[in-house]
Amino acid sequence: MRTAFVVETVRAAERELMARLPEGALMQRAAAGLAAACAEFLGQSRGKVYGSRVVLLVGSGDNGGDALYAGARLARRGAGVAAVLLAPERAHAGGLRALLAAGGRVSTAPERDIADARLILDGIVGIGGKGGLRPDAARLAALASDSRAFVVAVDLPSGVEADTGEVRGPAVRADATVTFGTYKPCLLVDPARELAGAVRLVDIGLELPAAADLEALQYADVAELLPVPGAESDKYRRGVVGIAAGSARYPGAAVLAVAGALRGGAGAVRYVGPAADAVIDRFPETLVHAGPPSKAGRVQAWVVGPGLGDDADRVRDVLAADVPVLIDADGLRLAARATVRARTAPTLLTPHAGEAAALLGADRAEVEASRLPAVRRLAESYGATVLLKGSTTLIAAPGRVVRVNPTGTSWLATAGSGDVLSGLAGSLLAAGLDTVDAASTAAFLHGLAGRLAAWGGPIGAQDVAEGVRGAWREATRA
Ligand SMILES: NC(=O)C1=CN([C@@H]2O[C@H](COP(=O)(O)OP(=O)(O)OC[C@H]3O[C@@H](n4cnc5c(N)ncnc54)[C@H](O)[C@@H]3O)[C@@H](O)[C@H]2O)[C@@H](O)CC1
Ligand SMILES: Nc1ncnc2c1ncn2[C@@H]1O[C@H](COP(=O)(O)OP(=O)(O)O)[C@@H](O)[C@H]1O
Numbered sequence: 451m452r453t454a455f456v457v458e459t460v461r462a463a464e465r466e467l468m469a470r471l472p473e474g475a476l477m478q479r480a481a482a483g484l485a486a487a488c489a490e491f492l493g494q495s496r497g498k499v500y501g502s503r504v505v506l507l508v509g510s511g512d513n514g515g516d517a518l519y520a521g522a523r524l525a526r527r528g529a530g531v532a533a534v535l536l537a538p539e540r541a542h543a544g545g546l547r548a549l550l551a552a553g554g555r556v557s558t559a560p561e562r563d564i565a566d567a568r569l570i571l572d573g574i575v576g577i578g579g580k581g582g583l584r585p586d587a588a589r590l591a592a593l594a595s596d597s598r599a600f601v602v603a604v605d606l607p608s609g610v611e612a613d614t615g616e617v618r619g620p621a622v623r624a625d626a627t628v629t630f631g632t633y634k635p636c637l638l639v640d641p642a643r644e645l646a647g648a649v650r651l652v653d654i655g656l657e658l659p660a661a662a663d664l665e666a667l668q669y670a671d672v673a674e675l676l677p678v679p680g681a682e683s684d685k686y687r688r689g690v691v692g693i694a695a696g697s698a699r700y701p702g703a704a705v706l707a708v709a710g711a712l713r714g715g716a717g718a719v720r721y722v723g724p725a726a727d728a729v730i731d732r733f734p735e736t737l738v739h740a741g742p743p744s745k746a747g748r749v750q751a752w753v754v755g756p757g758l759g760d761d762a763d764r765v766r767d768v769l770a771a772d773v774p775v776l777i778d779a780d781g782l783r784l785a786a787r788a789t790v791r792a793r794t795a796p797t798l799l800t801p802h803a804g805e806a807a808a809l810l811g812a813d814r815a816e817v818e819a820s821r822l823p824a825v826r827r828l829a830e831s832y833g834a835t836v837l838l839k840g841s842t843t844l845i846a847a848p849g850r851v852v853r854v855n856p857t858g859t860s861w862l863a864t865a866g867s868g869d870v871l872s873g874l875a876g877s878l879l880a881a882g883l884d885t886v887d888a889a890s891t892a893a894f895l896h897g898l899a900g901r902l903a904a905w906g907g908p909i910g911a912q913d914v915a916e917g918v919r920g921a922w923r924e925a926t927r928a
């Protein structure tokens with residue numbers, strides 16, 4: 451599991467470690483890791499550190515100190531290093547001395563130095579940043595972001611909110627971020643994540659609590675969670691998932707949800723609704739039923755909502771079942787909050803930002819700007835697990851650590867791919883995974899399937915469903 455911790459926790463771990471180490475040792479660890487990464491970015495193997503122009507953007511805190519010490523190390527290897535000091539009198543004194551002793555200099559012409567640089571280190575602010583960047587810092591951030599240089603953010607891109615991934619004002623756009631001790635939430639959650647570029651973690655020996663503030667499944671976790679039939683399995687023991695989706699107007703949503711469900715590990719898929727012909731045409735293995743969901747036969751989990759139109763009865767009927775229910779798309783609009791809260795079996799909601807905004811009475815843009823607070827709020831208000839879709843997919847449940855999906859591609863932003871996801875997650879629920887595991891495992895496979903299917907080009911939702919098998923193989927092979 452990849453984990454991320456908020457600033458308060460990082461600070462506490464740093465204090466604890468600093469008390470046991472000689473003064474400045476931690477910063478030296480950070481700077482050594484940072485310099486090594488920078489040397490690599492400059493193309494170490496071809497001796498490109500020597501003679502490279504490097505600019506350090508130096509704020510008045512320890513983040514600037516890291517940049518100065520790393521700059522000193524690069525200067526010792528022959529790089530031409532210039533430091534742009536935001537507040538010369540408050541720049542990290544030891545770091546500045548080290549830089550000057552190594553042959554670096556203080557920039558007197560920041561614009562020219564930035565324009566000439568091959569590598570820029572953003573040491574404006576780290577975890578001590580408060581609010582959007584101040585105007586002088588913002589000006590430097592813009593110059594760096596617009597330059598031709600490779601921009602490396604120190605610990606995190608200056609200007610982003612470390613704990614939430616929000617970006618409320620000007621911020622640095624980095625090509626890579628070298629972060630210390632642990633990931634911070636902003637390195638995993640958009641919009642900040644996009645500004646971080648490729649993230650490298652430098653181990654500085656922090657000891658962090660067992661419970662993270664944010665976590666992301668990795669291949670090995672997914673491999674362990676995926677249900678694999680044993681010798682004695684049969685289709686019923688593997689779990690049956692019911693799909694209540696589609697309408698005369700949107701039969702395709704039913705087909706796509708079933709397509710996802712068939713690849714999700716359940717032993718059988720029941721379909722209930724007016725799109726049975728379309729479903730059977732494409733997937734003859736589906737068990738179809740024309741009456742209400744409650745009369746369709748036993749299932750271990752329901753998916754309700756994709757392409758459902760205004761069929762509130764079907765939603766009510768499904769919500770009355772005493773098995774896990776996934777609610778998506780139209781179902782989200784039709785499911786009363788009080789009904790969801792009153793359910794004793796688990797519920798999983800899978801809104802995109804627009805749907806989440808409607809449920810929260812907020813703007814879509816506001817949800818996209820602050821996904822982490824939004825998904826937490828929604829989970830609390832429904833007393834349910836919520837998977838918030840989009841450029842960063844998040845999964846929250848009351849009392850649980852929020853999960854962030856590490857796979858995915860923006861090629862998934864194609865009509866119907868969410869229907870595939872809901873079928874896939876429903877299938878994993880039926881196979882016995884809890885709501886958080888089912889949602890996060892489904893998002894992982896779905897994202898990987900999208901990447902495998904897209905291979906850098908456009909895809910349709912059916913391609914995503916087709917890609918799930920390959921994703922499953924890849925996840926379990928590792
Ligand atoms: N504490 C430790 O043991 C370690 C800290 N490290 C580094 O230290 C950083 C944290 O250092 P600090 O606590 O000194 O804090 P920062 O250096 O992140 O930021 C604090 C400084 O930035 C200025 N500032 C704050 N908000 C600003 C804004 N919106 N616009 C412009 N300037 C702003 C403040 O005036 C203050 O001087 C970490 O991110 C990491 O880079 C590393 O060296 C590893 C060890
Ligand atoms: N910019 C993006 N980057 C990565 N994934 C995205 C992006 N936009 C959408 N997605 C993913 O694509 C899927 C779209 O689902 P949804 O919005 O429900 O579409 P539909 O209703 O057409 O099926 C979700 O899994 C979502 O996370």
Ligand SMILES: [K+]
Nearest residue numbers: 572575604608
């Ligand atoms: K920074």
